[in-house]
Amino acid sequence: MxxxxxxxxxxxxxxxxxxxxxxxxxxxxxxxxxxxxxxxxxxxxxxxxxxxxxxxxxxxxxxxxxxxxxxxxxxxxxxxxxxxxxxxxxxxxxxxxxxxxxxxxxxxxxxxxxxxxxxxxxxxxxxxxxxxxxxxxxxxxxxxxxxxxxxxxxxxxxxxxxxxxxxxxxxxxxxxxxxxxxxxxxxxxxxxxxxxxxxxxxxxxxxxxxVVIAATGPAEWSEPEVRADDRRLAGLLRLSLDDLRSLRMADATAPGDTFIGAGVPWYLTLFGRDSLWTARMLLPLGTELAESTLRVLARRQGKATGVHSGEAPGKILHELRRGEYTVTGRGGRIRLPPVYYGTVDATLLWICLLHDAWRWGMPEQEVAALLPALRAALGWLGGDADPDGDGFVEYVDEGGLGLANQGWKDSPDAVRFHDGRQAADPIALAEVQGYAYEAATGGAALLDAFAKPGEGDRWREYAAALAARFRDRFWVDTGPYGPLPALALDRDKRPVDSLTSNIGHLLGTGLLSPEEEGRVAGLLAAPEMSGGFGLRTMSARDGGYNPLSYHCGSVWVHDTVIVITGLAAAGHHESAADLARSLLDAAEAFGHRLPELYAGDDREPLGRPVPYPTACRPQAWSAAAAVSIVNAVLGVRPDVPAGRVALRPLAGAPLGALSVRGLRIAGADVEAAVDAAGDGSLTGLPGGLTLT
Missing domain, CATH: 2.70.98.40 (Glycoside hydrolase, family 65, N-terminal domain)
Known part of the structure; x- marks a missing residue:
């Protein structure tokens, strides 16, 4: 030293x-x-x-x-x-x-x-x-x-x-x-x-x-006007959009393409997963940020195979630094190269963002320009993503100097059995299989629209086979919770039987049947998962639970809002509303600037969330979560290529009346509203789109 x-x-x-x-x-x-x-x-x-x-x-x-x-x-x-x-x-x-x-x-x-x-x-x-x-x-x-x-x-x-x-x-x-x-x-x-x-x-x-520089010009999203019975919504959205503007960055090699840096201070650079989720959450305000984020990451898409870097052909990077990045802490020592690809989900999320942005009205010429990168990303999914050939997407740090866990819960102890034991890699995470299913079906739809006929068939077949394998191997009924999807499969293909927020990411991906989504929704609504100010990352009944653990008991804002979005899409409106209210309560306690994460303590006796001492604040996907909450309440779901927009607000207006002017669909500003009775309206749709 x-x-x-x-x-x-x-x-x-x-x-x-x-x-x-x-x-x-x-x-x-x-x-x-x-x-x-x-x-x-x-x-x-x-x-x-x-x-x-x-x-x-x-x-x-x-x-x-x-x-x-x-x-x-x-x-x-x-x-x-x-x-x-x-x-x-x-x-x-x-x-x-x-x-x-x-x-x-x-x-x-x-x-x-x-x-x-x-x-x-x-x-x-x-x-x-x-x-x-x-x-x-x-x-x-x-x-x-x-x-x-x-x-x-x-x-x-x-x-x-x-x-x-x-x-x-x-x-x-x-x-x-x-x-x-x-x-x-x-x-x-x-x-x-x-x-x-x-x-x-x-x-x-x-x-x-x-390697990263300040972004120039105005922000790539609209500035919505919000009128809400719950005044916390407007305050949270206003400060969150300010924070997102402050986190705008550009790649030094392509100053015209903007992305959102992950968080202050540790992660103020390009992170594949974080930048993708942030752009995805901001789609209701326009597709421009998604377009530039997709281009920035495609420009650095993997070309070769590297053990230490984690690079593979078609793979999307995890993080970009100016030099080697070495961190020493209680979890050990990691040493990452300047361009590091140690992420199992960024490539899948890149495909999902491209598909969703297309549905929100991303110009066809912009989508078509990314078709080579899409094919390369799907090539990774069909090859290097499954190194042992068992049909699941998994990861392992072959170099021994990178991240031991490569899902969004990337701390060394994040994957634990119900009794608290840590799982050994290679590890196949539950939510990653959901992303893979969604990427395969979304990729197939894009290929159908922009490539030669029949090119998407392979990926629909892949998705169907993955769903069958997942149902056979991941669902367990051996612990105290009854039937549930396992957090992961470990090195020996044993289901990791803890109850975690990861399974909430499966909602809305298409991997689960409606009955299975109902089972997952019920598990997540239980007090051991939702008894704090948001969704706990791990059940309070699991052996590894600690409310101040980074990934085994804390509450992450983006994690909670991904589940809110999935619950709303699956029709579990009451559970979605309960979690949304929990986040608004937390936001009020944090002065409307939600941190990266906070403790998973019960709401009583303190009556306010306990801060996690080293959490980033502001942090990109925590700030973007405000847009997702608003859109989950309104239920705006466009399919511009199909010429329709669905409007399915949360039943019963659980947050009161809400009106938002300045949402953006296919480049046009629209106004969406839900009244106190829960009836929705959408005005200003561009020509050629029908409201359903």
């Missing part, structure tokens, strides 16, 4: 930080706005911390924080007081407002000092600075970087130079700059009675080796 990263294994907390983001730059501070050289605080650009300290001092003291509020994508305001200054008496007379704006290539701040004192004030203001260029994976593993040296330039700028040509430049307007052992900017401020002073500084980042 190097001296730069002394031994420290506990990952730093995120739940108590204020995050201001415009990807690929993020600023994480305390709620007071101060950036201290501790934990995960800092200004990050992609995978490096480019400022580790930015502490504001007034006469050598830190102001007392009193308020913080986000102000939209990349903007936040912090309010503090200097109660030791000014007139005698209990009332504060000196107020400091700190407006922070993250730009995507750095940040700038405007510090306003306001006096209501009866007499003049002379104040020394300084900003103590520091930079360590710590790689993100080191910060995530709980290590602190060694401070880098600053250089003062003739124009008064302070400059830090880091690895790979990354450079941080700090400039203070009308400030004195000091570079030596204690880098800082300093101002002398004279305030007249009732006066104010405005101080400005900025930090710019140069990153010649960037």
């Amino acid at each position: 190097s001296a730069a990263y002394p031994e420290q294994r506990v990952p730093p907390r995120l739940d108590d930080l204020a995050a201001v983001i415009l990807a690929p730059t993020s600023a994480l501070s305390g709620p007071d706005g101060q950036i201290r050289p501790i934990g995960a605080q800092g200004v990050f650009h992609a995978d490096h911390r480019v400022l580790s300290r930015a502490v504001l001092l007034v006469d050598g003291l830190e102001p007392e924080a009193v308020a913080y509020a986000p102000g939209g994508p990349g903007v936040a305001r912090f309010v503090a007081l200097a109660r030791w200054l000014g007139d005698e008496g209990p009332d504060p007379v000196v107020r400091i407002e700190r407006l922070r704006t993250v730009t995507g290539q750095g940040l700038r701040e405007e510090i306003t000092i306001i006096s209501s004192a009866a007499g003049p004030l002379a104040i020394d203001v300084s900003l103590a600075l520091g930079c360590d260029f710590a790689p993100m994976e080191k910060v995530r593993s709980g290590f602190a970087g060694e401070p880098a040296s600053a250089v003062s330039q003739a124009d008064g700028a302070l400059v830090w130079r880091g690895p790979g040509g990354v450079t941080t430049t700090v400039v203070g307007e009308d400030a004195r700059a000091k570079a030596a052992d204690d880098p800082r900017l300093a101002w002398q401020v004279a305030l007249a009675p009732g006066g104010r002073a405005v101080l400005r500084w900025s930090a710019g980042v140069t990153d010649p080796g960037a």
